[in-house]
Amino acid sequence: MTGHSLRHAVNIDADHAKVRDALTSLEGLKGWARADVSGGGGVSSWWSLNYPGGPSFVWQVSAHDDHKVEWRCVEGPGDSAGATATFEVVKIMTEEPLTKDMEAFTGAEPRTGHDVLKQYHGQPYPVLYRAFGNLRHKLGRTNDPPWYRYTLSDKPFAWQAKPQALNHSDPRHMKTAG
Numbered sequence: 001m002t003g004h005s006l007r008h009a010v011n012i013d014a015d016h017a018k019v020r021d022a023l024t025s026l027e028g029l030k031g032w033a034r035a036d037v038s039g040g041g042g043v044s045s046w047w048s049l050n051y052p053g054g055p056s057f058v059w060q061v062s063a064h065d066d067h068k069v070e071w072r073c074v075e076g077p078g079d080s081a082g083a084t085a086t087f088e089v090v091k092i093m094t095e096e097p098l099t100k101d102m103e104a105f106t107g108a109e110p111r112t113g114h115d116v117l118k119q120y121h122g123q124p125y126p127v128l129y130r131a132f133g134n135l136r137h138k139l140g141r142t143n144d145p146p147w148y149r150y151t152l153s154d155k156p157f158a159w160q161a162k163p164q165a166l167n168h169s170d171p172r173h174m175k176t177a178g
Contacts, residue, residue: 005084011124016066016089023069023087024061047071059085090122098123098131106135 012019022028024041035049040061047059055077062084063070069087073080093101098120105111105119120128 004079004082005086011092016091019089020066020069023089024064041069046074088122093123093127095127095130095134098127099134102131103135103138106139 018028022032026037026040029037029041029047033049035051037047037049039045039047041047041064043061043064045061047061048056049059050056056075057073057080058075059071060074061069062072063086067089069089071085073083073085075081076083102116102120106116111119116132117128
């Protein structure tokens, strides 16, 4: 087993349920796989894909929910056994709705840039960064090295962040015996 994974991003303008169905149902998979397909799409079930005049693969469905489907190759040519194929189904947002959603997400509590990127994983980077830029006049940074979380202000160009509750488990606030 090699344990490598296949990572591709494909934007599909279709209903979320239809895309998920194309990855989890026999008829859906037959619609795009270009192989003789058999099997089922539930967790721990198997897909068998036999390409005419080409290789054959057997995939085990290892994860399946509303937003993610993952297959693990258990049989195939070369070092394909052990590879994983992960499909994440994400609704792509346009700039204006993404800006509003991001404003609500960042306004709920201070967030790091990593938090923002993780929350909106799968969104096209140009749209994501334009939406983030639309909030620049409202964003400030809390003074909490090394994270420097973003917070929102009602006033443009906030110099001071919203006060943060004291975190008693933070080692900087622990009293030492001695």
